[in-house]
Every structure is written in C-alpha cells, then in structure tokens.
Amino acid sequence: MRRMSHAAAIGLAAAAVVVLLAGPRPQGAAPRFFHDDPLTREPDTQDASKVQPWDIDLALDLATNLFSRPGDTTAGVRARNVNTIDEVPDSSWFTNRILARPLSIEEVVRGPLGSDGPAPDGWTVTRAKEAGASPGFTMKDGAGETWFVSFDPRGFPEAVTGGVVVANKIFWALGYYQVENHLITVRPDRLAIADTARFRPPSGVRRRLRRGDLDDVFRRSQRNADGSYRAVAGRAIPGKVLGGFRYFGTRPDDPNDVVPHEHRRELRALKVFGAWTNLVDMKAGNTLDTLVQVDGRGIVRHYLQDVGSTFGSSAIGARDPDEGYDYLYQRGPLLKRALLLGFPLPVWATVPYPDEELIGRFEGKVFDPLRWKPRAPTAAFLRARPDDHFWAARRVAAFSDEMIYAITRTGEFSDPLAAATLAKVLVERRDKIARAYLPAVNPIVDVALSTDGALTFANAAVDAKVAAAPPSYAIEWARFDNATGESAPIGQRTLVTTPRASAPAGLPAEPGAWVRVQIAAVDGPPAWRRPVSAYLRRTPAGWALVGLERQP
Amino acid sequence: MGSSLVPRWMSRAASCLAAAVLSAASPVWAQSSRTEAIAAEQADKAKDLQPRVPPGAERAVKWVKDELIDEPSGLYPYFGSVYAGGGFTVGAGYRRYYGDNTHWDAKVLQSIKNYRLIELSTDSWNHAGGRLDLHARAGWRDAPDVPFYGLGIDSPATMAGFGVTQVYAGGEVAWRPLANVHLQGGVMHEDYSTAPPSGARLPVQSIFDAFTAPGLGLEPAYWHSTASVGYDWRPAAGYARRGGLYEIRYHRYAGGVDDFDRVEGEVVQHVPLVRENWVLSLRGRTDAILTDQALVPYYLLPALGGGSTLRGYSSWRFRDRNAALTTAELRWIPNRNMLDVALFYDTGMVAPEFGDLALNRFKSDAGIGVRFHGPRSTPLRIEVAKSREGLHVIFAGSAAF
Numbered sequence: 001m002r003r004m005s006h007a008a009a010i011g012l013a014a015a016a017v018v019v020l021l022a023g024p025r026p027q028g029a030a031p032r033f034f035h036d037d038p039l040t041r042e043p044d045t046q047d048a049s050k051v052q053p054w055d056i057d058l059a060l061d062l063a064t065n066l067f068s069r070p071g072d073t074t075a076g077v078r079a080r081n082v083n084t085i086d087e088v089p090d091s092s093w094f095t096n097r098i099l100a101r102p103l104s105i106e107e108v109v110r111g112p113l114g115s116d117g118p119a120p121d122g123w124t125v126t127r128a129k130e131a132g133a134s135p136g137f138t139m140k141d142g143a144g145e146t147w148f149v150s151f152d153p154r155g156f157p158e159a160v161t162g163g164v165v166v167a168n169k170i171f172w173a174l175g176y177y178q179v180e181n182h183l184i185t186v187r188p189d190r191l192a193i194a195d196t197a198r199f200r201p202p203s204g205v206r207r208r209l210r211r212g213d214l215d216d217v218f219r220r221s222q223r224n225a226d227g228s229y230r231a232v233a234g235r236a237i238p239g240k241v242l243g244g245f246r247y248f249g250t251r252p253d254d255p256n257d258v259v260p261h262e263h264r265r266e267l268r269a270l271k272v273f274g275a276w277t278n279l280v281d282m283k284a285g286n287t288l289d290t291l292v293q294v295d296g297r298g299i300v301r302h303y304l305q306d307v308g309s310t311f312g313s314s315a316i317g318a319r320d321p322d323e324g325y326d327y328l329y330q331r332g333p334l335l336k337r338a339l340l341l342g343f344p345l346p347v348w349a350t351v352p353y354p355d356e357e358l359i360g361r362f363e364g365k366v367f368d369p370l371r372w373k374p375r376a377p378t379a380a381f382l383r384a385r386p387d388d389h390f391w392a393a394r395r396v397a398a399f400s401d402e403m404i405y406a407i408t409r410t411g412e413f414s415d416p417l418a419a420a421t422l423a424k425v426l427v428e429r430r431d432k433i434a435r436a437y438l439p440a441v442n443p444i445v446d447v448a449l450s451t452d453g454a455l456t457f458a459n460a461a462v463d464a465k466v467a468a469a470p471p472s473y474a475i476e477w478a479r480f481d482n483a484t485g486e487s488a489p490i491g492q493r494t495l496v497t498t499p500r501a502s503a504p505a506g507l508p509a510e511p512g513a514w515v516r517v518q519i520a521a522v523d524g525p526p527a528w529r530r531p532v533s534a535y536l537r538r539t540p541a542g543w544a545l546v547g548l549e550r551q552p
Numbered sequence: 553m554g555s556s557l558v559p560r561w562m563s564r565a566a567s568c569l570a571a572a573v574l575s576a577a578s579p580v581w582a583q584s585s586r587t588e589a590i591a592a593e594q595a596d597k598a599k600d601l602q603p604r605v606p607p608g609a610e611r612a613v614k615w616v617k618d619e620l621i622d623e624p625s626g627l628y629p630y631f632g633s634v635y636a637g638g639g640f641t642v643g644a645g646y647r648r649y650y651g652d653n654t655h656w657d658a659k660v661l662q663s664i665k666n667y668r669l670i671e672l673s674t675d676s677w678n679h680a681g682g683r684l685d686l687h688a689r690a691g692w693r694d695a696p697d698v699p700f701y702g703l704g705i706d707s708p709a710t711m712a713g714f715g716v717t718q719v720y721a722g723g724e725v726a727w728r729p730l731a732n733v734h735l736q737g738g739v740m741h742e743d744y745s746t747a748p749p750s751g752a753r754l755p756v757q758s759i760f761d762a763f764t765a766p767g768l769g770l771e772p773a774y775w776h777s778t779a780s781v782g783y784d785w786r787p788a789a790g791y792a793r794r795g796g797l798y799e800i801r802y803h804r805y806a807g808g809v810d811d812f813d814r815v816e817g818e819v820v821q822h823v824p825l826v827r828e829n830w831v832l833s834l835r836g837r838t839d840a841i842l843t844d845q846a847l848v849p850y851y852l853l854p855a856l857g858g859g860s861t862l863r864g865y866s867s868w869r870f871r872d873r874n875a876a877l878t879t880a881e882l883r884w885i886p887n888r889n890m891l892d893v894a895l896f897y898d899t900g901m902v903a904p905e906f907g908d909l910a911l912n913r914f915k916s917d918a919g920i921g922v923r924f925h926g927p928r929s930t931p932l933r934i935e936v937a938k939s940r941e942g943l944h945v946i947f948a949g950s951a952a953f
Binding site: 034035044045052059204205207253254257320333336 | 584625655827828
C-alpha cells in the first residue's frame with residue numbers, strides 16, 4: 001500500500017482538527033440526550049455465537065491481580081455502562097431487582113430458585129468434582145437434570161452449605177445472575193454411579209468412577225448422625241460454558257463486550273457488596289460466562305457462579321482471621337511488619353468474633369467498609385468512585401432487617417441462633433456501609449417534577465437515617481438546550497428546608513422542552529454542596545427524568 | 553531515507569490523527585439513539601473478533617506449571633538435599649504412574665560442592681481407606697567433602713574431612729491408624745565406603761585415630777531397621793503455625809562391625825499468639841546410641857551443627873554417642889501466606905554418655921531468619937546465626953522444624 005506523504009497527512013489532519021474545533025458541535029451533532037434515554041436495557045446487538053471457551057489459570061489470575069495493575073489504570077473514570085440517570089440498565093451482567101422495584105420477602109427468599117431442587121429419586125453420579133476445595137460430585141436426578149453437589153468439610157458442619165444458600169439469595173436480590181442452589185440430604189447408599197462417570201486420580205489418567213472414589217468424597221465430608229450428608233446442589237447453568245470473566249478488560253471474542261470490566265458499575269459495586277458479605281475470593285474462577293440464545297442470537301451471559309466464599313467460612317473451614325483485612329500480598333505493610341517484629345498489631349488479630357461456630361469468622365462490630373479488602377486487588381474495585389459506592393450502598397441499605405433475617409433462615413442451620421447471629425452481623429455491616437457511603441456524595445435521588453411545577457426529591461442518606469438533614473437545599477433552575485448542551489437560568493436560586501420546591505415562573509411547558517434543576521445542600525457536608533443536576537424533558541404525560549449527574 | 557522539511561514526529565502524529573479520523577466508522581453524532589450508538593460500537597468490535605492469545609510470559613509460566621508441576625507423570629524439577637552441608641543443590645526427576653496412587657520415580661541431585669544423589673524409588677499411598685502408604689527406594693549418595701572435628705562438645709574447631717558414599721536399598725510402611733497418629737516401619741540395606749576429602753581439608757586419618765574417630769578405615773554395610781510412632785497435629789510438617797509433633801524413632805543397625813541401637817525423640821510445639829500474629833515455636837530433641845560397647849562409625853554418630861540443629865555452627869560440628877538439642881523461635885508473620893520472620897535461639901550438646909549431657913555445657917547460638925513459605929511447605933529459608941565460632945548464613949529448602 002502506498003504511504004501517505006507527510007504533507008498530505010498534515011493537511012488531512014489539519015482539516016480534521018478544523019472540523020472538530022469549528023463550533024460547539026458539527027451540524028447533526030449528537031444531542032446530550034437521545035430519545036431513548038435513559039436506557040433500561042443495555043443492548044446486545046451482535047451475534048456472539050463464535051465465542052470460544054477459555055480457561056483462566058487460577059495461579060496466573062491471582063499473580064496478575066497481586067503483582068500488576070491490569071486494565072485501565074486511569075483514576076476517576078466514570079462507570080461507562082451507567083445510563084443517563086446514573087443507573088445500571090439491565091444487561092447480560094445484571095438485572096435490577098432490589099431498590100429498582102418492590103421486592104417481597106417471599107421473592108427474595110425464593111431468589112434464583114426455579115424448581116424444588118433435584119427430583120427425589122434416581123440420583124446418579126456422573127462425574128467426580130475436580131475443581132475447588134470442598135468435596136463433591138456431579139449428578140443427574142431422576143428427571144435428567146444435572147446438579148453440582150458439594151458438601152460441608154468434615155469437622156465444619158453447615159457453615160459452607162448454609163453460607164452458599166444465603167449468599168445465593170443476597171446476590172440474586174442485588175441483581176447478579178446466580179446458580180440455582182438447593183440444600184439437599186444425600187444418602188450414599190441411594191446413589192448410583194453412571195457407567196460413563198469418569199474420575200481423575202493423582203496419576204492423572206482418567207478412568208471410570210468407582211464406589212471407593214465416592215467413599216473418599218464422603219470421608220472428607222461432614223456426616224450427619226443418621227449417616228446422611230448435608231449438601232448444596234447447584235443446578236447446571238443453561239447454555240454453553242465458556243469459562244470465567246476477569247474484572248478488567250473485555251472478552252476479545254465477544255462483540256457485545258465493549259465496556260472494559262473495570263468500568264462496569266455492577267462489577268465496581270461488588271467492592272461494597274463484597275464488604276457487606278465478606279466475599280473475599282474475587283477470582284475469575286468464581287465467575288462463569290455461558291453462551292445462550294436470545295432472540296435467535298448468541299449472547300454471552302455472565303454469572304457470579306460461586307458466592308460461597310462469603311461470611312466467615314471458606315470451603316474447608318473457618319476463614320483465616322486476616323481475610324477481609326489484608327490482601328494476600330501487600331509490599332508496604334509486609335516490609336513494615338517484617339522490620340518491626342510484627343508490630344503494629346493488625347486489626348484482625350484482636351477482632352472479637354461471635355461465639356457461633358456455624359458462621360465462622362464474621363462480625364460487624366469492628367468491621368470498617370472503607371478498609372475491607374478481598375484476597376487480591378481487583379481492578380474493578382480499584383477504579384470504583386464514590387458514585388459507584390453510593391449506588392451500591394443504596395441497594396445494601398434497601399435490605400430490611402426482616403428481609404435479612406428471612407434470608408439467613410434459608411441456610412437451615414440446626415441452631416436457630418446461627419441464622420440469627422448471621423443476620424445480626426449482616427444488619428450491623430449494612431448500617432456501617434450506609435453510614436460510610438451514602439453521605440459521601442450528594443445523596444439526592446428520586447427527582448420528580450409534576451406538571452403543576454412541584455419539584456420533589458429525596459435524600460438517600462437522610463432517609464437511611466445515617467445523616468442529618470441539611471438546614472436547607474439550594475435549587476437552581478435553567479432552561480436546557482439538548483442540541484447544544486447550553487443552559488439559561490430561570491429565576492433566582494431558591495432555598496428550601498424540605499425536599500420539595502415550586503418551579504419558578506417561566507418554566508417552559510411545551511412538549512419537548514427541557515429544564516435542568518441543580519440541587520445542593522446548604523451548610524451540609526462538603527460533598528453535598530456539589531449540586532446534583534437533574535435533566536427533565538416535557539412529554540405529553542408530564543415531566544420525565546432523563547438525566548441525573550451526581551459526579552461528572 | 554527521503555528528505556523532508558517536516559519533522560518526523562510531526563509527520564507521525566499527523567498520520568495517526570488522520571488515521572483516527574478516517575477510521576472512526578461510526579462517530580457518535582452519526583447515531584440517532586443511544587441504542588444505535590452502542591450497537592455501532594459493538595458492530596465495530598465484531599469486525600475484529602479474535603480469541604484471546606495469552607502473552608508470551610504467561611504462556612511460558614503456564615507451560616512450566618502444566619508440564620513440570622501439575623502433570624503427574626514426566627519430568628519435574630527437584631530441589632532437595634543430598635547430605636547435610638552439601639550447599640545449594642539442584643536436580644531433576646522423572647516420574648511415571650502405574651496405578652492411581654502409585655508411581656516409580658528416578659531423580660538426580662547435584663550440589664554446588666559436588667555432592668550427588670541418584671535414586672530410584674516407587675511409592676504407593678492411600679491404601680486401606682487412606683491410612684497406609686508403601687515406599688521402596690534404592691540409590692547412591694556421594695558426599696565427597698564432609699567435615700569431621702572429632703568427638704565431644706569440646707572438640708576444636710580445626711577440622712579434618714572425609715568423603716562418604718552410601719549405596720542403599722530398602723522399603724518402608726507408614727500407617728495412620730487414627731487421625732494424627734502415625735506409625736512407621738522400614739528396613740534398608742546401607743553400604744558405606746569412605747575416602748579422603750575432595751577439598752582442602754586434611755584427611756581424617758591424618759589427625760585422628762581409631763579411638764578418636766571410631767570405625768576409621770572400616771567400610772561396613774548394615775541392615776538398618778527403623779520403627780517410629782508419633783502424634784502429629786500440625787496442619788503440615790513442611791510449614792506450621794500451630795499444633796505439635798511428639799515422636800520417638802528407633803533404629804537398629806545390624807550386620808556391620810557391631811550391631812547397635814539408636815533412639816531419637818522429638819517434641820515440637822507451636823504456640824500461636826494473638827491469632828498467629830506471633831508464634832512461639834519450641835523444639836526438644838535427643839539422639840542416643842543405646843548399645844554401650846558397640847563400635848559405631850564416626851559418620852553414623854549423632855551430630856549437631858548446621859541449618860536444622862545448631863545453626864550458628866558448621867554442619868556436623870559436634871559428634872558423639874548422645875546428643876540433645878533445644879530450640880526456641882519467636883516468629884512473626886508479616887504476611888500469612890508467604891513470609892515469616894523469626895528470632896531463634898538454639899542450644900545443644902553432644903556427650904559420650906547420656907548422663908554427661910549437662911545444661912551448663914550446652915553450646916548456643918542465636919539468629920534471625922526469613923522464611924518464604926506456602927500453606928504446607930517452606931521452599932526457602934534464609935537465616936543468619938551467631939555463635940562463639942562466628943556467623944553462619946543458612947540457605948535451606950525446608951522448615952527448621
């Protein structure tokens with residue numbers, strides 16, 4: 001191919017610069033808001049059927065997160081998948097549930113369950129479990145459904161299986177794609193082994209699964225007094241399994257995956273949800289992508305597949321006391337403590353945990369959401385901004401006490417006190433999260449303007465009772481030009497002491513008109529003095545909120 | 553290179569800008585809806601889809617892990633010890649499974665001091681419900697420059713040396729009848745031969761005689777039987793911050809110059825402090841020849857000194873028919889998953905009679921060390937220990953105890 005001469009290139013570039021700089025926007029420029037804003041669903045427009053399974057190596061994934069800074073390291077980048085009202089649309093990653101709509105306790109307790117669990121008879125083991133630390137296997141029930149079964153480790157009853165089921169409900173309510181998990185009771189003598197079931201012994205040479213191999217699984221599992229075993233059965237996820245996703249970058253063979261994962265708000269928000277539930281193991285291996293058919297197109301759906309690393313237990317026993325407090329490797333604190341004979345004493349060394357073995361090391365008294373850490377730095381967490389934390393904290397705060405207590409009871413702990421203790425800790429941690437994150441930005445939400453000019457809004461921090469109402473709110477009105485992005489003030493700045501105000505005279509009323517309302521607290525916390533900008537469009541039905549800018 | 557009035561950097565910048573403008577197939581202002589804008593971005597990506605290709609370094613690490621570490625059969629790197637005092641050692645092995653839990657294994661080790669080991673073994677474990685392990689091995693071990701300082705705790709620091717070669721073959725059974733309880737029994741044929749040292753040390757026979765170096769010049773072969781019983785509730789022998797080991801090990805050497813018995817006792821206790829932020833680790837060990845009159849070759853006598861006993865002294869510094877050792881370590885844990893630091897104090901003694909072991913004659917050292925560890929092993933231990941005989945730096949591939 002003939003190369004462009006220097007002069008031609010400069011000339012072309014100069015022309016491009018002129019085009020870009022000539023005016024506020026070129027003719028036909030994009031408006032600030034499109035007619036379909038705010039999006040309620042992030043579209044997957046391309047067929048992803050050619051996406052190939054991949055295997056993200058556990059050790060390499062951990063090393064990448066511990067010793068490098070993957071993904072876009074630019075600080076302060078706004079989440080790129082939020083819509084114009086600063087919310088996360090439904091997508092192949094996320095479904096708005098709690099806070100976005102009324103969610104009954106019954107609905108949350110049912111969570112992702114679409115069935116009553118494995119059919120009661122005809123359980124046939126089809127494969128040994130080769131990944132993860134907890135003992136288990138894969139089986140088919142009498143109806144032909146495939147289930148992944150895992151047990152509590154020997155000597156540590158109920159904590160793992162109970163934790164999985166409880167966390168499963170919480171993360172479903174928060175909006176993530178979840179596996180359908182059921183608590184079941186397994187009786188070894190009622191299990192059959194499929195002729196095709198395979199097992200990989202230490203030799204690495206696969207062979208047919210034998211009864212002795214299952215005996216070994218049960219030897220490592222917690223046995224009930226009657227000889228049965230309590231287990232979690234996770235229903236096979238529909239679609240073609242593609243492997244996990246990382247918390248940075250995009251999948252190069254998925255055409256619809258265009259937002260770097262570190263800039264997806266629902267992944268950044270896991271920093272807050274993880275702190276709440278102590279979900280410390282944020283490895284790619286605990287996630288799962290599957291290829292499913294939607295409207296005749298192949299779409300990649302993204303699951304938080306394993307949320308079992310939550311609360312106070314790991315897959316093989318009580319969580320290490322430093323989990324949630326320290327990364328597996330942190331050079332600075334490591335050198336400091338190496339040189340100072342183990343001082344200063346880390347926080348985790350003296351944390352008082354509830355005297356309840358069934359929930360492991362999980363507490364809410366000393367917990368500090370701002371200092372919580374997963375096992376390894378997670379790119380999406382490192383890019384999270386206060387507005388992402390705020391978005392997440394609102395969802396955490398939306399779980400009522402009653403709802404939390406009901407969810408923890410689904411863990412079916414033999415000691416009712418265990419569920420109550422777990423719930424109590426979750427409530428304590430929820431409240432701390434609300435106190436930490438809701439007041440950290442201007443917490444104005446639910447801005448609405450009625451046709452008769454009554455402006456109403458809410459203060460999420462005040463409503464959650466984690467901050468006092470400011471003495472007053474300053475409100476500024478402007479006519480907004482969606483084509484040019486320019487605005488012209490309407491009336492004077494007004495002060496109100498309650499979250500409602502009347503529109504000034506001169507508010508446009510014609511269909512298609514736009515107004516911008518800026519709301520800031522007066523004499524409130526510093527972050528509240530930065531106004532939230534709400535953009536409203538006049539429609540035949542009234543004023544519609546189309547834009548909301550909390551943190552540009 | 554063609555001449556141009558335009559600087560190269562400007563030319564390149566201009567080309568890039570031009571290319572960027574021209575390649576923007578779907579500028580946002582070309583869209584009439586948010587959905588279209590996103591669709592355009594996705595369509596743009598769809599033009600250049602490709603499977604993820606890991607970078608070269610990642611591929612290399614993965615190859616090492618898959619082929620040399622995770623793959624049960626085949627070649628693998630091997631880091632071990634040929635003989636105490638051999639220095640930095642590297643090696644390789646080749647393993648081949650012939651059962652679910654059974655393999656044969658050939659390995660070769662070579663140390664920086666030219667200590668060498670060739671061993672062929674077969675191991676089969678987890679029989680009888682995971683309680684029984686079987687092992688057999690045969691090999692050749694050559695330590696060509698081993699120091700010998702004479703017998704007793706007051707032996708001078710002036711050393712002689714010798715080379716020792718051991719050809720061995722035998723088997724062992726390990727049984728775990730109860731959780732944490734282990735029993736072991738084995739028998740091995742061991743054929744020893746000695747030689748002048750390969751290094752600058754004087755040969756043993758030039759300084760010592762058959763009285764001060766028992767068995768000097770003899771090259772016996774023994775049937776070495778062992779039996780041990782122990783209670784081990786440490787999470788792992790290779791690395792632990794809690795739990796303990798209480799073990800007694802009996803040896804019977806028969807068929808050599810004289811038959812003799814030897815018994816070793818060891819108690820290890822790790823006391824975690826403040827959720828294992830610190831760990832007080834204690835060890836007591838005795839090693840005694842039980843057969844009073846039997847001639848025991850100097851190179852088979854109990855010994856102290858080196859990286860796992862008296863760390864401030866050279867390997868094999870003290871030898872005699874009885875030995876006692878106590879060690880205390882205060883460890884702190886800057887990182888729970890990979891690094892320990894420890895202050896330690898070792899004190900021990902050798903003596904011709906067990907009753908001669910007197911605390912006031914114990915030799916002592918103290919030091920500091922760092923240990924790079926995993927959950928169950930200590931791949932690297934670096935320590936500096938100070939004794940009356942100077943500073944010693946220790947590099948080891950195992951836990952101190």
